[in-house]
Amino acid sequence: MIAPAGHRTVRRHNLALVLGCVAEAEPLSRARVAERTGLTRGTVSSLVDELITAGLVTELAAERGGPGRPAAPLQLNRNGPAGLGLELGVDRLGACVVDLTGAVRAQRIVPSEHVDADPEGVLDALAELAAAVRAEAALPIAGAHLAVPGIVGESAIVRLPNLSRWAGVDAAGGLAARLGCATGIANEADLAALAELWFGRTPADFLYASIGIGIGAGVVIGGELFRGPGGRAGELGHMVVEPGGPPCRCGGRGCLERLVDLRDLDRSARALGAALTGAVALLDVRTIVLGGLDPAVAEPLRAAVAAELAELDPPVTVTVSDPGAGGALRGAAATVVRAVIRSPDGGR
Amino acid sequence: MIAPAGHRTVRRHNLALVLGCVAEAEPLSRARVAERTGLTRGTVSSLVDELITAGLVTELAAERGGPGRPAAPLQLNRNGPAGLGLELGVDRLGACVVDLTGAVRAQRIVPSEHVDADPEGVLDALAELAAAVRAEAALPIAGAHLAVPGIVGESAIVRLPNLSRWAGVDAAGGLAARLGCATGIANEADLAALAELWFGRTPADFLYASIGIGIGAGVVIGGELFRGPGGRAGELGHMVVEPGGPPCRCGGRGCLERLVDLRDLDRSARALGAALTGAVALLDVRTIVLGGLDPAVAEPLRAAVAAELAELDPPVTVTVSDPGAGGALRGAAATVVRAVIRSPDGGR
DNA sequence: AGCAATTAGTACGAACATCGAACAAACCTC
DNA sequence: GAGGTTTGTTCGATGTTCGTACTAATTGCT
Known part of the structure; x- marks a missing residue:
């Protein structure tokens, strides 16, 4: 409720509406887009023209079949602006390029122990990795997004529990300078959750629990x-599971993060069950997705956690993350292209 | 991202923008509204005209002061559409009328023990109470909203833990028929939180904990x-505070609701502290407002809970609800007028 | 008194985006 | 090859905002 609306606003909105429609169910003819959006065919034509000249949409060869003039199928431009995803893990670096449809066009992940390494040097290495995938994909890059294993504030890293040397480092800014494009930053679990939403089999409401070195x-x-x-939000690791338990660096006591040890699945499942029961009560999500797990551990833990939550009403479903979703790295890259699809005019 | 935008949409948006601006900082001249919203003075004039003929805004006598033509102050119409708030408590009924500014223009609260009473009879009594406050306020009623002590689904009561005879009763529908106006329904704690937001001294992000018969x-x-x-969302009462503790009807074990007993403030504060620590981690709210408390208990409990949360980082503020905010009843009534202010055209 | 300066609100034409309807294009079937 | 059907484009009408010029009403200075 801040900005006034005018002609420009309407155009922007409808541009995004049409593009979103094509992204959701490509290929789609102009006539079908008009039906789905409620806009006139004439208006859709005008909007699509603009999207095509912007390089976001392409028109395929006419598709003949039934009676009447054949429709010209529209789809997202596979050679249009792409997203660059970056990952700074505790023990690895990753980079990938995703096209407008969300498909991975190039990807590299390298092990890299950098708990004690100089942040600037790590950023150099990451930028080099990014250059490699950019060259391989050979697509125009609309922007980059970095996944980090910690809490992120306003475009700067606030806390990386397992990478203490990074406290206060402006990783997004450093990468933006090295890469020459706008670079966002977000929490690894958040981006993995988005990957699960966009490329996995989740409903629109769920909690993704990333159970790795931290939670x-x-x-x-x-x-x-x-x-x-x-x-x-979503600091599940600091839900109180054992009141009066061992103190945690967050200032609380008996936090989940200090009580989960995957060598003892029963104990871990009980602790996770307690934390997730609370999360379900507070957030009202009915699906829990467990991620970041070793494949050998995943299913037993899932079953044990599901048993802990079995009595809840309404019922809660517990699943394991979809390996095809792509995790935080793909989520980071897809965040960039999703932003393009949401505001096709790119902010003017 | 569903509806196409057109002229109509723009007008609606700007109408709401102007009305919201006036509501936020009345009285305000057309020129000031134009400055604040970014619209042209001409456009604002046109929009204000429409709002005045709709009975939502009134123009006061010109205000002379500095140089230049005196401004005509605009304010919300005190005699415009009002909201009817209704409350179905465990041991009382309430009704109030709130004008467009949020001011209470008439209010009645009567004790009424109806755990075993017939719901239809209770609705009759509530409708009668509503008729009384309507007559007293003598304002046109835009709609009604009902506060209930339980979980609300899609416009029907889903669960009222302390009023078992109401399970499955369509209270909103029954009242709409009796009152002759659209009637919404919501959880008592949710509406009290909104009252706190609109009429109390809270920031824009907080958790309001209603500690009464349930939590x-x-x-x-x-x-x-x-x-x-x-x-x-917000079922704080079913956060797990004592894993493996006594079973709760929600299916969990060791829920907060079963462990709080205000006769033992220390124990209650520890339990609340554990639940709220989890809520803070999950929701990232930094302010907790305690409500529904006896004045004698409020401050000691606040202090005890604040002590439990004292170590958290970033810090959390614990306050007691503002008695002037008006609670769930005023929140319910204000919900109606807020809806009018948000969409002044009333949905066409 | 009278006049300039200042601020508030109004009037009017231009710009722009959508809508509705008519039209042109391309294909299928008979 | 004629008729029917569906797609996509063209064109004028509608409606809303914007920019500018104009009128209104008051203060303060000469």
């Missing part, structure tokens, strides 16, 4: 990431 | 109520 979570409500007022 | 919570994020996918 993080990404919460998706209504198909949107729920970040909370300060961007720190 | 509920209303979560406000970014100035908006966070309801969750199924409208059940």
Whole structure:
């Protein structure tokens, strides 16, 4: 409720509407787009023209079949602006390029132990990796997004529990300078949750629990990431599971993160069950996705956690993350192209 | 991303923009509204004309002061459409009328023990109470909203833990028929949280914990109520505080609701502290408002809970609800007028 | 008194995006 | 090859905002 609306606003809105429609169910003719969106065929034609000249949409050869003039199928431009995803893990670096449809066009992941390494040197290595996938994909890059294993504030890293040397480092800014394109940054669990939403088999509302070296979570409500007022929402690892238990660096006591040890699945499942029961009560999500797990551990843990939540009403479904979804790296890259699809005019 | 935008949409948006601007900082001249909204003075004139003929805004006598033509102050119409708030408590009934500014223009609260009473009879009594406040306020009623102590689904009561005879009763529909106006329904804690937001001294992000016969919570994020996918979000009472503790009817074990007993403030504060620590981690709210408390208990409990949360980083503020905010009843009534202000054309 | 300066609100034409309807294009079937 | 059907484009009408010029009403200075 801040900005006035005018002609421009309407055009922007409808441009995004048409592009989103094509992205959702390509290929689609102009006539079908008109039906789905409620716009006139004439208006759709005008909007599609603009999207084509912007390089976001392409028109395929006419498709003959039934009676009447054959439709010209529209689809997202596979050679249009792409997203560059970057990952700074505790023990690896990753980079990938995703095209407008979300397909991975190039990807590299290299092990890289950098707990004690100089952040600037790591950023150099990451930029080099990015250059390699960019060259391989040979697509125009609309922007980049970086996944980090920690809490992210306003475009700067606030806390990386397992990478203490990064405290206060402006990783997004450093990469933007090295790469020459706008670079966002977000929590690894949040981006993995989005990948699960876009490329996995989740409903529009779920909690993604990333159970790795720490425990993080990404919460998706209504198909949107729920970040909370300060961007720190979903800190599942600091739910209190054992009141009066061992103190945690967060200031609480008996936090989940300190009680989960995957060598003891029963104990871990009980702790996760308690934390997730609370999360379900508070957020009202009915699906839990467990991610970041070793394949050998995943299914037993899933079953044990599901048993802990079995009595809840309404019932809660517990699943394991979809390996095809692509994780935080693809989520980061897809975040960029999703932003393009949401506002095709690119902010003017 | 569903509806196409056109002239109509723009007009609606700007109408709401102007009305919201006046509501936020009345009285305000057309020129100031133009400055604040970014619209042209001409456009604002046109929009204000429409709002005045719709009976939502009134023009006061010109205000002389500095040089130049005196401004005609605009304000919300005190005699415009009003909201009817209704409350179905465990041991009382309430009704109130609130004008467009949110001011209470008539209010009645009567004790009424109806755990064993017939719902239809109770609705009759509530409708009668509503008729009385309507007559007293003598304002046109835009709609009604009902506050209930339980979980609300899609416009029907889903569960009222303390009023078992109401399971499955369509209270909103029954009241709409009796009152002759559209009637919404929501959880008591949610509406009390909104009252706190609109008429109290809270920031735009907080958790309101209603500690009465049960324990509920209303979560406000970014100035908006966070309801969750199924409208059940904020069930603080079913956070797990004592894993493996006594079973709860929700299917969990060791739920907060079963462990809080205000006669033992220390124990209650520890349990609340554990649940709220989890809520803070998950939702990232930094302010907790305690409501529904006896004045004698409120401050000691606040202090005890604040002590439990003292170590958290970033810090969390614990306050007691503002008695001037008006609680769920005023929140219900204000919900109606807020809806009018948000979409002044009334949906066409 | 009278006149300039200042601010508020109104009037009018231009720009722009959608809508509706008519039209042209391309294919299928008979 | 004629008729029917569906797709996509063209063109004028409608409606809303914007920019500019104009009128209105008051203060303050000469």
